[in-house]
Structures are given as structure tokens and as C-alpha cells.
Amino acid sequence: MESERTGSPVKASLMACLMNTVPHCSPGSLHLRLQGSGGFCNKEIDVLSLLKMSFYPDTSICIFRKSKISCLHLGGTSLKAIVIRNYGGRDQLQLEDIPAPSVEKDEVLVKIHATSVNPLDWKVREGMLKGRRDFQFPLILGWDFSGVVMDVGEEVSQHYQIGDAVFGMPDLTKNGTYAEYISVKADYLAPKPRNLSHVEAASIPLVGLTAWQSLVTHGNLQQGEKVLIHAGAGGVGSFAIQLAKHLGAYVATTVSERNKDFVSELGADEVIDYQKQNFAAQLADFDVVFDTVGGAALEKSCSVLKPGGRLITIAGSANASLEERYAIRIDPVEVEPNGQHMKEILTLLENRKIRPVVEQQYRLDEIRKAHEVSESRHLRGKIGIVVQ
Numbered sequence: 001m002e003s004e005r006t007g008s009p010v011k012a013s014l015m016a017c018l019m020n021t022v023p024h025c026s027p028g029s030l031h032l033r034l035q036g037s038g039g040f041c042n043k044e045i046d047v048l049s050l051l052k053m054s055f056y057p058d059t060s061i062c063i064f065r066k067s068k069i070s071c072l073h074l075g076g077t078s079l080k081a082i083v084i085r086n087y088g089g090r091d092q093l094q095l096e097d098i099p100a101p102s103v104e105k106d107e108v109l110v111k112i113h114a115t116s117v118n119p120l121d122w123k124v125r126e127g128m129l130k131g132r133r134d135f136q137f138p139l140i141l142g143w144d145f146s147g148v149v150m151d152v153g154e155e156v157s158q159h160y161q162i163g164d165a166v167f168g169m170p171d172l173t174k175n176g177t178y179a180e181y182i183s184v185k186a187d188y189l190a191p192k193p194r195n196l197s198h199v200e201a202a203s204i205p206l207v208g209l210t211a212w213q214s215l216v217t218h219g220n221l222q223q224g225e226k227v228l229i230h231a232g233a234g235g236v237g238s239f240a241i242q243l244a245k246h247l248g249a250y251v252a253t254t255v256s257e258r259n260k261d262f263v264s265e266l267g268a269d270e271v272i273d274y275q276k277q278n279f280a281a282q283l284a285d286f287d288v289v290f291d292t293v294g295g296a297a298l299e300k301s302c303s304v305l306k307p308g309g310r311l312i313t314i315a316g317s318a319n320a321s322l323e324e325r326y327a328i329r330i331d332p333v334e335v336e337p338n339g340q341h342m343k344e345i346l347t348l349l350e351n352r353k354i355r356p357v358v359e360q361q362y363r364l365d366e367i368r369k370a371h372e373v374s375e376s377r378h379l380r381g382k383i384g385i386v387v388q
């Protein structure tokens, strides 16, 4: 681990970190775990020797002392991230070096191995959520990650340790996951599914939470009920079909010709080609509609429901006159990070009740191309992004 780079700012930062993290730091034996771009080691060392060492900039130090663990992420001064400095087109997406994030007491620092693209990302980039959510610039987009814990806040060290593989969705109003690292509330995470790659795991959190919170939390979908899921081939829809089948529901879904076999394989009982058929003329007496399209599809969906039916929408808003006319409830849902829901989703993934669908994969520096594909609105499943 010792490098030739002596006298670097990293050493000063190590001194500062030691003073803060290990108060009353005095010569004596420490058990160190070092992880960084130069490798990994576990060893006993005294404090004075530690201060004489120099480190690669991307280094985590974990100090085990009197059964208390203190973790320092030296992180050098910066990390690579895709940043936007204004709302606008894909040319706003710039690869930049930005300051490394700090870790609060209730957070963990995650080295991100993979993220994914959701329509939310380019909607935020274009300013379509202006006024609904407050974003600060420069802003890092992306709200899915799978990676490895590199540092742990003192309040959550019981739950996570350096080296744990985790996945999750961070806070929507803060910096996102098109980056090498993120500090995120430990409450938002779950262990990464053991049977999935980082890219597969990172394809899940935002769409999985959206489907869970729509069908389970808001929709209260029950065994034997009938649900119509719009856009069953998309990121949310492909997860929602599998979840609804797991819950024991009868599932109808709308797709174009090319995706008919795909959604049948996911478990859909009835598949409607929305470009050639009128779903509202074919379906009746449904208990739940999961609307992922909005506009005319939302309005037409009301007639599919039985009186007392529930229309859960992630693409439209409440409408009192439609609710009254059809005697239904329209419930708009905004996805939220939630570690408990992530753990429910983890179990479904590890038990192979739900599988990820990653149709395309790009590197972080190819993010503009990935946005272009997502903006076409005809993706099957998700776009995975390899970060490192």
C-alpha cells in the first residue's frame, strides 16, 4: 500500500481525519484495514508509523481500536461524476472531477460499481420537474446504485461494515449515482442480491420500489384480484408484472407487437397490443389499474375498473370528476427511498420470484447515448451503466 507519492495532500487529510475520528490518538497498537486503488491489506501498526506512511488518493482506512471501529475514507480530493450545471439537452451531461462527499452519522459511503438510467433522469435534466422538486446545481443525476461500502457513519456501524455489497435508491432531491461514490442514508439500503451482478442489481431499486409502493403499499393488491399494468415491457412494468403474479393476481398488460412474448414469459395472463387494440373495449371488472403512461390511457382506464376499484398512477394526477363518475379511487404515487421495501425486494430477487431485465448496457462516459435510448420510450426493461 505504501506509495512513492510522499508529501501529498492526502497525508494532511489523514492527520486531520485521525484527530477527528480517533480522539486522544496516541502512540500504540492499531489494527488497520486499508483498501484503495493500490490494493488491500489488514495489519497491526502503531500510530506513528501510520502517520509516516503515504497513501494513494483513493484509500479507505478502517481502524479497530478497543473493539471500536473508526473508518476514514481519504478519498483524496475528488471523484469522477457526470454532472449537469443547468437544465437542458444531453450536452449538459459532462464528466467532471468533483469533491468527494462527506459521510454523516446515519450514512454510509458507497463505492458505486453500477447505476442505471430511468426516464426520471432525463426528465430532471430537461427541467420537467422544476417547481415540484428542488434541485441544486451542479447536480449529479441517476437514482439507482449497486456497490460496496467504503465508510460507515458512527450511528449505523452496527448495520453495515466496510466491504459489504449493497444496493438502493438515494434521496431524490440530492446528488445521484452517476458517480464513483455516494454518501447515502443507511436506512435506504439493502444488501446486494447474491445472485445478481452489480449491473443487474443497479437496474432494480427505483423501478422495484415504484412497483412495490404502487401495488403493495397504495394498491393493496390481493391474491385473486385482477390488475391491468400499462407499459408492461418498460422498466417499471416488467418488474410490476412479476410482482403482481407473485402476489397471486390475474395480470393484463399493454405492449406493442415486439414485446408480446416477452411479457407473457414474465407471467402476464392477458396481453393487449396498445397500437392495434382498444384495451378499454376488451377489459372489464378489474380491481386495480397500474397506470405508467398517463394522459388518455389514464382516462380510458377508469372504465376498466369495477366500482370501488383502485387506479394507481405514476404518470398522472388525481381527478375528482373521474373518481365520482366511475366510483373509483385515483391514487397518484411518487416513489420514495425505503430500506425496508428494498429488503422485501431483495428476498424476491434472491428467491428468483423476480428477475432483472437489462436490455442495454453502457459505460458512465457513454451516458449521453444511454439517455438518447431511454428518451425513445421503447426500451425493454432497463439500461445498465457500468461505473467501475
Ligand SMILES: NC(=O)c1ccc[n+]([C@@H]2O[C@H](COP(=O)([O-])OP(=O)(O)OC[C@H]3O[C@@H](n4cnc5c(N)ncnc54)[C@H](OP(=O)(O)O)[C@@H]3O)[C@@H](O)[C@H]2O)c1
Binding pocket: 118, 119, 120, 123, 206, 207, 210, 230, 231, 232, 233, 234, 235, 236, 237, 254, 255, 256, 257, 258, 259, 274, 292, 293, 297, 313, 314, 315, 333, 334, 335, 374, 377, 378, 379, 380, 381
Ligand atoms: N411517479 C413516480 O414515482 C415514478 C417512478 C418511476 C417511473 N415513473 C414514470 O413512469 C413512466 C414509466 O417508467 P418506466 O421506467 O417504466 O419507463 P420506460 O422503461 O422508459 O418505458 C418504456 C416502455 O413503455 C412502453 N410504452 C410506451 N408507450 C406506451 C403506451 N402508450 N402504452 C403501453 N406501453 C407503452 C414501451 O413499450 P413498447 O416498446 O412495446 O411500446 C417501452 O417498453 C415514466 O414516465 C416514468 O417517468 C414515475
